[in-house]
Amino acid sequence: xxxxxxxxxxxxxxxxxxxxxxxxxxxxxxxxxxxxxxxxxxxxxxxxxxxxxxxxxxxxxxxxxxxxxxxxxxxxxxxxxxxxxxxxxxxxxxxxxxxxxxxxxxxxxxxxxxxxxxxxxxxxxxxxxxxxxxxxxxxxx
Amino acid sequence: xxxxxxxxxxxxxxxxxxxxxxxxxxxxxxxxxxxxxxxxxxxxxxxxxxxxxxxxxxxxxxxxxxxxxxxxxxxxxxxxxxxxxxxxxxxxxxxxxxxxxxxxxxxxxxxxxxxxxxx
Numbered sequence: 001x002x003x004x005x006x007x008x009x010x011x012x013x014x015x016x017x018x019x020x021x022x023x024x025x026x027x028x029x030x031x032x033x034x035x036x037x038x039x040x041x042x043x044x045x046x047x048x049x050x051x052x053x054x055x056x057x058x059x060x061x062x063x064x065x066x067x068x069x070x071x072x073x074x075x076x077x078x079x080x081x082x083x084x085x086x087x088x089x090x091x092x093x094x095x096x097x098x099x100x101x102x103x104x105x106x107x108x109x110x111x112x113x114x115x116x117x118x119x120x121x122x123x124x125x126x127x128x129x130x131x132x133x134x135x136x137x138x139x140x141x
Numbered sequence: 142x143x144x145x146x147x148x149x150x151x152x153x154x155x156x157x158x159x160x161x162x163x164x165x166x167x168x169x170x171x172x173x174x175x176x177x178x179x180x181x182x183x184x185x186x187x188x189x190x191x192x193x194x195x196x197x198x199x200x201x202x203x204x205x206x207x208x209x210x211x212x213x214x215x216x217x218x219x220x221x222x223x224x225x226x227x228x229x230x231x232x233x234x235x236x237x238x239x240x241x242x243x244x245x246x247x248x249x250x251x252x253x254x255x256x257x258x259x260x
Binding site: 045110 | 168169170171201203204205207208209211212214215232236239240241242244245
């Protein structure tokens with residue numbers, strides 16, 4: 001039914017084709033529902049950063065083929081994406097602010113900043129192995 | 142310079158090495174690492190490297206790519222060289238602003254404007 005939320009869940013390993021496929025699935029649905037180009041750019045970037053964080057940091061020390069889970073709900077009003085890894089978790093507040101002068105030349109640590117800048121809401125669970133992101137349909141000017 | 146697996150196009154113009162990306166999406170870590178290694182080779186071949194990286198046709202960029210750019214910038218600076226970035230789409234430029242990397246890099250609107258910075 002048009003306008004009804006579309007939901008799904010995908011399990012993927014650290015494979016670029018699988019990562020692209022889940023990004024494309026969400027972004028293409030967003031486009032069909034009229035989310036503008038800027039919102040779709042934001043979605044692809046935030047999903048990329050969250051997935052890379054899950055594999056690179058969340059699964060550090062785990063077998064390379066350990067999967068993560070991506071859940072999504074897509075409606076004309078909002079898009080919700082949750083990424084959950086199987087690692088021990090982390091403390092988001094403990095991640096150094098990469099925008100501080102002393103951290104500006106650090107090669108890493110910018111994923112969270114970008115996720116928070118581009119999504120309407122970003123929330124981690126207590127353990128720190130699951131991030132839930134929400135993007136609201138932009139208001140028309 | 143480019144092999145069959147190269148992810149960049151390289152040309153020399155007035156003593157400046159101009160680099161363009163072949164891919165529209167600079168997301169994949171393996172590709173980003175390969176790009177970094179190719180550019181490392183360019184830097185290592187020059188005593189005071191002058192490098193202009195054009196983002197024409199780049200639609201998406203991840204923080205991993207930003208990290209590689211920072212590393213490139215550091216290496217060039219350590220060799221008393223100069224790095225300029227150019228042709229950055231407004232959406233991509235916003236990523237530099239959000240991360241404050243617009244304050245670290247020398248960013249120009251166009252290759253032509255950037256070339257003047259090397260003069």
